[in-house]
Structures are given as structure tokens and as C-alpha cells.
Amino acid sequence: MNTTIYALATAPGRSGVAVVRISGPGAGSALAALTGRPLPAPRRAVLTKLRDPKSGDALDDALVLRFTAPASFTGEDVVELHLHGGRAVVTGVIEALATLPGLRLAEPGEFTRRAFENGKLDLTEAEAVADLIDAETTAQRRQALRQMEGALGKLYDGWRERLTRALAHIEADIDFAEDDLPGGVADAVRPVIAGLAREIASHLDDGGRGERLREGLHIAIVGAPNAGKSSLLNALARRDAAIVSARAGTTRDIIEVHLDLGGYPVVLADTAGLREAAADEVEEEGIRRARDRAARADVKVAVFDAATLPDLDPATLDLIDRDTVVVFNKTDLAAATDLRPDLSPILVSAQTGDGLKLLEEKLTEFSADRLAIGSAPSLTRARHRAALTECRESLLRALEAPLPELAAEDVRLASRALGRITGRVDVEDLLDVIFRDFCIGK
Ligand SMILES: Nc1nc2c(ncn2[C@@H]2O[C@H](COP(=O)(O)OP(=O)(O)OP(=O)(O)O)[C@@H](O)[C@H]2O)c(=O)[nH]1
Ligand SMILES: [K+]
Numbered sequence: 277m278n279t280t281i282y283a284l285a286t287a288p289g290r291s292g293v294a295v296v297r298i299s300g301p302g303a304g305s306a307l308a309a310l311t312g313r314p315l316p317a318p319r320r321a322v323l324t325k326l327r328d329p330k331s332g333d334a335l336d337d338a339l340v341l342r343f344t345a346p347a348s349f350t351g352e353d354v355v356e357l358h359l360h361g362g363r364a365v366v367t368g369v370i371e372a373l374a375t376l377p378g379l380r381l382a383e384p385g386e387f388t389r390r391a392f393e394n395g396k397l398d399l400t401e402a403e404a405v406a407d408l409i410d411a412e413t414t415a416q417r418r419q420a421l422r423q424m425e426g427a428l429g430k431l432y433d434g435w436r437e438r439l440t441r442a443l444a445h446i447e448a449d450i451d452f453a454e455d456d457l458p459g460g461v462a463d464a465v466r467p468v469i470a471g472l473a474r475e476i477a478s479h480l481d482d483g484g485r486g487e488r489l490r491e492g493l494h495i496a497i498v499g500a501p502n503a504g505k506s507s508l509l510n511a512l513a514r515r516d517a518a519i520v521s522a523r524a525g526t527t528r529d530i531i532e533v534h535l536d537l538g539g540y541p542v543v544l545a546d547t548a549g550l551r552e553a554a555a556d557e558v559e560e561e562g563i564r565r566a567r568d569r570a571a572r573a574d575v576k577v578a579v580f581d582a583a584t585l586p587d588l589d590p591a592t593l594d595l596i597d598r599d600t601v602v603v604f605n606k607t608d609l610a611a612a613t614d615l616r617p618d619l620s621p622i623l624v625s626a627q628t629g630d631g632l633k634l635l636e637e638k639l640t641e642f643s644a645d646r647l648a649i650g651s652a653p654s655l656t657r658a659r660h661r662a663a664l665t666e667c668r669e670s671l672l673r674a675l676e677a678p679l680p681e682l683a684a685e686d687v688r689l690a691s692r693a694l695g696r697i698t699g700r701v702d703v704e705d706l707l708d709v710i711f712r713d714f715c716i717g718k
């Protein structure tokens with residue numbers, strides 16, 4: 277039998293209300309020990325005094341709520357203690373729980389893990405719980421909610437069902453065929469497998485938008501020294517995140533700020549100015565990192581100093597591609613209108629704020645284009661991508677298999693790969709990795 281676990285479910289620190297969650301067979305008796313009274317009816321909030329069971333010391337006047345197995349988040353008996361969120365109150369209750377036999381502090385993600393183990397959630401839904409807690413923007417919240425409601429799990433389970441049927445077909449062929457077995461997969465099953473392989477391919481070929489939406493779109497600001505990259509970063513972040521100075525070669529390390537652009541999460545990075553003659557090995561390393569970041573970014577903002585027009589820094593020009601927004605900065609110093617229309621530059625002044633709104637709109641447009649999710653549930657994790665890739669490869673092998681027995685084995689492998697995503701098959705080794713990323717109390 278499972279132990280009974282408890283943890284503070286809300287953020288640590290002072291707060292109006294703090295919730296301590298208890299889950300397991302001993303949840304009810306733990307509540308009784310704290311209140312010294314009979315248990316309240318399930319799903320009815322009751323205001324009651326909590327006392328230290330040993331000393332009788334009053335701990336709090338709390339709103340308590342209990343759920344009985346299996347009708348709870350974890351599928352076990354659950355008690356929630358809604359406490360006044362003072363540190364001494366929370367510590368007192370946690371310490372009192374620690375003295376009760378059979379209870380222990382929960383590990384990170386353990387409540388959600390139990391929900392998974394009790395069949396309340398599949399793995400994609402459990403992962404979505406973590407994503408929802410981490411969601412910082414509207415688009416991230418939408419994606420996490422959709423996944424938590426089971427959209428992704430249903431899609432994968434549906435595919436798995438189709439494979440199970442295909443497999444039954446192939447196995448029937450093997451069992452009932454005369455001695456002269458037909459080579460490979462029977463014609464009736466072939467289109468099913470080929471069709472699914474195609475669907476998986478197009479699901480995989482989404483430009484990684486679901487994964488990016490979880491992580492944030494990476495935008496790198498690049499340009500020559502003193503073009504005003506750090507000034508631009510600060511203006512977009514609305515705070516002094518990066519050092520600005522008139523000295524060329526100020527920025528060396530990558531400075532990152534997180535932005536919410538129209539509901540889309542963005543990681544905006546300031547980088548060292550690009551130039552041949554670095555002042556020292558530190559700047560040289562900075563430039564190497566800048567180039568590396570530019571190469572890995574989803575979108576680049578190439579900044580040019582409007583005062584040096586029509587000459588444009590060649591190293592920066594070199595980096596421009598279809599994922600680049602070109603910016604002419606310092607337009608307060610020099611008008612840059614009508615120059616280089618081929619680059620469709622956005623004219624800004626990081627100093628006066630001119631044109632920044634336009635730049636924000638442009639970047640939001642780029643983000644929406646790369647992150648917006650359609651009505652179909654999107655792939656959100658590298659773990660899912662790896663399993664789907666494996667599934668598809670197995671299906672393609674099945675189509676080529678010279679014998680139905682071999683095809684059956686490949687379809688079985690494909691089905692297992694799908695099952696691992698939702699947690700229907702051999703995931704024991706994966707669980708620690710997945711739930712480790714949760715915080716305690718979730
Ligand atoms: N007039 C004017 N000056 C600006 C503008 N943007 C930046 N500057 C100035 O240009 C200088 C360089 O700005 P930074 O933001 O440090 O430039 P950077 O591109 O980050 O420079 P490095 O980190 O050295 O590559 C500073 O003196 C800024 O105050 C602008 O829009 N107008
Ligand atoms: K500078």
C-alpha cells in the first residue's frame with residue numbers, strides 16, 4: 277500500500293491563503309488527528325480549528341476539504357487544508373503532520389505521479405499539468421489546457437487503436453494462410469499503415485511550434501558594436517537589463533530577457549557587437565557566442581546604425597535571411613527614410629522610443645507565424661517527437677517487410693512507441709525523469 281504524502285501545494289512564503297495537500301490512505305486519519313473531531317462529509321468545505329496532536333497547541337482556524345478515493349486528483353483519499361498563509365502557521369501544520377505515523381513529505385511531482393499511476397491522467401496530461409503551472413503567456417496556457425484535457429493523448433491513443441486493428445489483421449493472415457503465405461503485409465492492411473505513417477509525418481513536420489511555444493521563441497539581436505543593440509533590448513524589455521555605453525564592445529555575455537509578445541513567449545537575447553578586430557580575448561569569445569546564438573535563433577533582429585547609412589556593416593548583412601527583421605536604429609540622429617527598401621527596415625530610435633511599437637508589432641507577427649497552433653493538437657515535447665519518429669520508422673519498415681511475421685513485429689514496435697508517449701506501456705524508467713521537473717506539492 278502507498279504511504280500517505282503531504283506538502284505545501286501553494287507557493288512558499290507569506291500569502292493570504294496557503295494550501296497543504298495530503299494524499300494517501302492515511303489522509304482522513306491525519307485530518308482527524310489535527311481537528312480532534314469526526315471527519316467532515318467529502319467535498320464539503322468546513323471551517324475548523326487545527327491543533328498539534330501532541331501538544332494540543334492551536335495551529336490555525338482553517339477551511340478543510342476532503343475527497344475520497346477514487347474521486348480525487350490523485351485517485352487516493354485526499355485532504356486539503358486551506359490555511360492562513362503565514363510562515364509559522366504553515367510550518368506548524370507541516371511539523372504536526374510529520375509527527376503522524378505513516379506520513380511523509382511528498383517528493384517533487386509525486387501527487388501528479390500518483391494521479392498517473394492511478395489512471396487519472398495519461399502521461400501527456402501529467403506533462404500538461406506541469407506546463408500549465410509553468411505557463412507564462414496566453415498561448416502557452418491555451419496549449420497546456422488543451423493537452424491537459426487530453427487532446428494529444430486522444431490523438432495518440434486513436435493511432436494506437438488503428439495499429440492494434442492492423443496487427444490483428446496481419447496476425448489473422450498469418451494464422452489462417454495456407455502454406456504458401458503471401459509475401460509481406462496483406463493489401464487490406466497496407467493503406468492503413470501507409471496512411472498512418474503519412475499522418476505521423478505531417479504531425480512531426482510542424483516546424484516544432486508546440487515545443488517552441490513551451491520554451492519560448494528565441495530572438496537574437498545582432499549587429500556591429502555601438503549599433504544600439506543593448507539599448508534596443510532595454511527598450512523592448514522596459515528595464516535596464518543590459519549595460520549601455522558609448523564604448524564599442526560593451527556587451528560580451530549574452531543577456532536574455534523574457535517577453536510576452538501578444539500572448540506569445542519570447543526569449544530575447546542581446547549579443548556582443550560583431551567586428552573583426554576584437555579588443556581582447558574576452559570580446560573575441562563574446563563575438564563567437566553572438567554568432568553561435570544568431571545561428572541557433574528562430575528569429576534575428578539585425579540592427580544597423582542609421583547614422584552610418586548608406587554603408588551597412590557587412591558582417592551583419594551577411595546574417596540576414598528570411599528569419600530576420602532589419603532595424604535602422606538612431607533615427608533621431610539621421611533620417612533613414614527610403615534607404616534600402618529591399619531590406620524592409622524598421623526605423624527606430626531606442627533613445628526616443630520612436631518606431632518601437634512598429635518593431636514590437638513586427639516581432640509579434642513573426643512569433644504568431646512561428647508559434648500559433650491550429651485546431652489540431654500540437655506536438656509539445658522532444659520526448660514525444662522521438663517516440664513518433666521511431667513509430668513512423670517502424671511503420672515504414674513494416675511496409676517493406678518480406679514476411680508477414682516481420683511486418684507484425686514492426687507494427688508491434690510502432691504501437692509500443694506510441695504507447696510510451698501516453699504511458700500505456702513500459703515507461704517505468706521514464707517516470708523519474710518526467711516527474712523530477714515538477715515542484716513539490718504538485
Ligand atoms: N542618439 C541615439 N543614440 C543611441 C540610440 N541607441 C543607442 N544609442 C547610443 O549608442 C551607444 C551604443 O549603444 P549600445 O546600446 O551600448 O550599443 P550596442 O550595440 O549594444 O554596443 P555593443 O554592446 O558595444 O556592441 C550608446 O551611447 C547609446 O546611448 C539611439 O536611438 N539614438
Ligand atoms: K556600446
Ligand SMILES: [Mg+2]
Pocket residue numbers: 505506507518519520526527546547548549
Ligand atoms: Mg551592447
